[in-house]
Amino acid sequence: MTQTSxxxxxxxxxxxxxxxxxxVSRRYGDLAALDNVTLDIAAGEWLSIVGPSGSGKxxxxxxxxxxxxxxxxxxxxEGERLDKMGEPELANVRRMKIGLVFxxxxxxxxxxxxxxxxxxxxxxxIPDEGEALAALERVGMADRATHLPRELSGGEQQRVxxxxxxxxxxxxxxxxxxxxxxxxxxxRIVIDFFHQLHDAGxxxxxxxxxxxxxxxxxxxxxLEHGRIAREVFDLASTPTKGKPQNVEG
Amino acid sequence: xxxxxxxxxxxITQSFWHRLSRVIIASLSVAVGAATLSGLGLVAxxxxxxxxxxxxxxGANFVVVPEGSQPLxxxxxxxxxxxxxxxxxxxxxxxxxxxxxxxxxLTVMGTMLGDAHAVRPYWEIDGELPxxxxxxxxxxxxAETYRFAVGKxxxxxxxxxxxxxxxxxTVSGILRTGGAEDDLVVMSLDTLSEFTGTAGEFSxxxxxxxxxxxxxxxxxxxxxxxxxxxxxxxxxxxxxTQTGITQTLQTxxxxxxxxIILLTLISITATLNAVVSERSREIGLKKALGALSKEITRExxxxxxxxxxxxxxxxAGAGIWxxxxxxxxxxxxxxxVNWWVVPLTMICSVIIAVVGSLLPVRRISKINPVDVxxxx
Ligand SMILES: Nc1ncnc2c1ncn2[C@@H]1O[C@H](COP(=O)(O)OP(=O)(O)OP(=O)(O)O)[C@@H](O)[C@H]1O
Ligand SMILES: [Mg+2]
Numbered sequence: 001m002t003q004t005s006x007x008x009x010x011x012x013x014x015x016x017x018x019x020x021x022x023x024v025s026r027r028y029g030d031l032a033a034l035d036n037v038t039l040d041i042a043a044g045e046w047l048s049i050v051g052p053s054g055s056g057k058x059x060x061x062x063x064x065x066x067x068x069x070x071x072x073x074x075x076x077x078e079g080e081r082l083d084k085m086g087e088p089e090l091a092n093v094r095r096m097k098i099g100l101v102f103x104x105x106x107x108x109x110x111x112x113x114x115x116x117x118x119x120x121x122x123x124x125x126i127p128d129e130g131e132a133l134a135a136l137e138r139v140g141m142a143d144r145a146t147h148l149p150r151e152l153s154g155g156e157q158q159r160v161x162x163x164x165x166x167x168x169x170x171x172x173x174x175x176x177x178x179x180x181x182x183x184x185x186x187x188r189i190v191i192d193f194f195h196q197l198h199d200a201g202x203x204x205x206x207x208x209x210x211x212x213x214x215x216x217x218x219x220x221x222x223l224e225h226g227r228i229a230r231e232v233f234d235l236a237s238t239p240t241k242g243k244p245q246n247v248e249g
Numbered sequence: 250x251x252x253x254x255x256x257x258x259x260x261i262t263q264s265f266w267h268r269l270s271r272v273i274i275a276s277l278s279v280a281v282g283a284a285t286l287s288g289l290g291l292v293a294x295x296x297x298x299x300x301x302x303x304x305x306x307x308g309a310n311f312v313v314v315p316e317g318s319q320p321l322x323x324x325x326x327x328x329x330x331x332x333x334x335x336x337x338x339x340x341x342x343x344x345x346x347x348x349x350x351x352x353x354x355l356t357v358m359g360t361m362l363g364d365a366h367a368v369r370p371y372w373e374i375d376g377e378l379p380x381x382x383x384x385x386x387x388x389x390x391x392a393e394t395y396r397f398a399v400g401k402x403x404x405x406x407x408x409x410x411x412x413x414x415x416x417x418x419t420v421s422g423i424l425r426t427g428g429a430e431d432d433l434v435v436m437s438l439d440t441l442s443e444f445t446g447t448a449g450e451f452s453x454x455x456x457x458x459x460x461x462x463x464x465x466x467x468x469x470x471x472x473x474x475x476x477x478x479x480x481x482x483x484x485x486x487x488x489x490t491q492t493g494i495t496q497t498l499q500t501x502x503x504x505x506x507x508x509i510i511l512l513t514l515i516s517i518t519a520t521l522n523a524v525v526s527e528r529s530r531e532i533g534l535k536k537a538l539g540a541l542s543k544e545i546t547r548e549x550x551x552x553x554x555x556x557x558x559x560x561x562x563x564x565a566g567a568g569i570w571x572x573x574x575x576x577x578x579x580x581x582x583x584x585x586v587n588w589w590v591v592p593l594t595m596i597c598s599v600i601i602a603v604v605g606s607l608l609p610v611r612r613i614s615k616i617n618p619v620d621v622x623x624x625x
Contacts, residue, residue, distance in 0.1 A: 058623065062619045065537070067537060067617075067618045067619045068619050087541075087542075088541060091539050091540065091541050092539065093539075094536075094537065094538065094539035095538060095539020095540075096539070098539075100537055100538070102622060104622070106530070106534045106537075106622055107534075108531050108534065108535075109267070109531070110263050110264050110266075110267030110268065111260065111264075115256075115260070115263065118256055119256075119260070119535070119538065120538050120539075121256075122253065122256045122257075122260070123535070123538050123539045123540045123544065124539065126252050126253055127252050127253065127255070127256035128252065164538075
């Protein structure tokens with residue numbers, strides 16, 4: 001568990017990381033799902049998190065997504081300590097700064113595709129059907145906008161989730177196994193889309209089992225038993241087409 | 250802001266219609282509650298009012314009779330009238346005598362026909378009240394015995410002056426009362442005086458007086474102490490005992506209503522508890538998207554309002570039907586339904602539905618997105 005001096009390679013000099021995870025542990029009784037993890041994530045970075053099942057990937061994502069808090073250690077998001085925030089502030093961070101993509105899609109079953117996208121707008125600011133349709137258009141789902149989730153394939157549902165995650169232009173996209181339930185075609189669509197977001201400066205944090213998906217990131221973190229076992233820099237495979245620009249909304 | 254409102258309505262109505270089976274069950278309990286409440290309410294508040302209208306018919310509640318054996322004179326009637334004064338809603342003097350029909354004695358009641366009908370609104374007349382001086386009413390039993398029919402001529406004579414020819418009178422109507430009048434010939438005082446030759450000799454005056462028992466007995470006291478040869482009596486009519494029945498009925502209905510409200514609340518609480526558990530994944534997802542518990546709570550409450558409106562509407566319809574059924578079957582009263590029963594029932598149902606969801610929605614704040622979204 002070596003803390004490599006990666007920051008100069010990703011961050012450039014003096015830039016503040018979007019996330020700063022400092023000696024974070026998350027324990028369930030005796031079990032440490034995360035064990036003293038320290039990690040900085042640069043704004044605009046594409047970070048892949050890999051590791052065997054049960055290694056703490058989802059636990060880390062939940063903490064980064066402000067849905068869980070560490071039992072030890074602190075997390076800073078854009079310089080602000082998450083542990084100092086109450087539930088309303090954390091909800092505010094989730095709605096303003098974070099876009100989530102889940103392996104299980106998680107759409108509201110009684111709302112149509114476009115309404116599911118508008119839901120994120122609704123909690124964020126003001127629903128705008130035109131904008132929501134444009135987001136679906138971007139993921140190739142415009143013609144299925146009025147379909148209910150159960151009328152969509154898994155890949156289509158996941159594309160709706162991606163549209164929902166990006167509708168509010170979040171600083172960070174957190175994706176836990178976004179392609180885990182997708183066929184190759186849909187996996188490609190989602191990955192291409194992540195590239196577009198990355199190029200636009202969005203920070204991407206992607207948990208995956210898939211080596212090919214992991215290789216899309218600029219950096220891979222390998223978790224084992226709740227610890228960062230290794231880090232791999234994979235800049236070559238992901239030529240960054242644009243400069244990170246999205247620091248602080 | 251307008252868009253926000255629109256999306257809110259869109260979300261809650263979508264959720265409402267996509268969960269129709271659940272919604273129907275939940276709104277059914279609201280509807281049953283609303284039906285019972287509106288039904289009982291209608292019965293409790295309209296039936297007694299209509300019953301007392303009809304019960305007033307069971308005779309006057311105040312009568313004045315002569316103190317001795319001499320009939321009352323017109324002057325005495327005037328004195329009684331002035332004592333009773335404006336509290337009389339109706340008043341009719343009666344004169345009784347016997348006349349002969351084909352050598353058979355018939356009891357004849359002379360009165361001011363219009364006034365008598367007002368004091369005895371339970372009179373049912375097949376035909377018309379007499380308008381001409383040679384027209385009479387005959388009681389139902391009498392008509393049956395002697396085969397009197399509307400339009401038939403009846404020859405009557407005064408027994409003491411029996412030698413003369415009978416006076417021919419026309420039956421203008423058959424009187425059905427279920428009471429003593431069914432055995433009488435009823436005619437106007439003018440018609441009667443042509444037989445008796447005496448105007449203004451009365452055996453009894455009936456009053457229908459508005460007022461409680463104390464008013465009535467003080468009026469009776471006033472007549473009795475006026476030293477005018479009259480005896481006044483308060484007559485218990487059914488509407489007095491009936492206020493007691495009405496009160497018991499209304500108390501009973503209140504108790505039943507409270508029980509029904511409680512049962513409806515319990516049923517809504519149970520249903521919504523299940524709904525919150527069922528939808529915990531959706532709730533967790535919304536929280537993950539940044540929704541506050543209170544925002545999600547607002548959505549659930551909105552759905553409860555829809556539930557209350559729907560249940561209330563259905564319930565009010567059913568309630569009116571039930572009330573109509575009860576009032577006709579049990580009380581033989583025709584129900585007058587006010588239109589505002591429907592919105593009132595809907596408002597009550599909304600209140601009940603919202604109150605019933607207050608406890609279940611508190612569980613929304615305890616739902617943790619990580620717990621409900623994690624499951625593979
Ligand atoms: N709520 C919980 N209660 C107890 N233990 C938990 C809980 N959530 C996670 N764990 C444990 O923490 C460890 C890490 O779980 P986590 O879900 O982070 O693994 P993961 O790396 O995401 O695995 P996978 O690849 O299977 O999704 C596991 O051993 C898991 O059993
Ligand atoms: Mg996981």
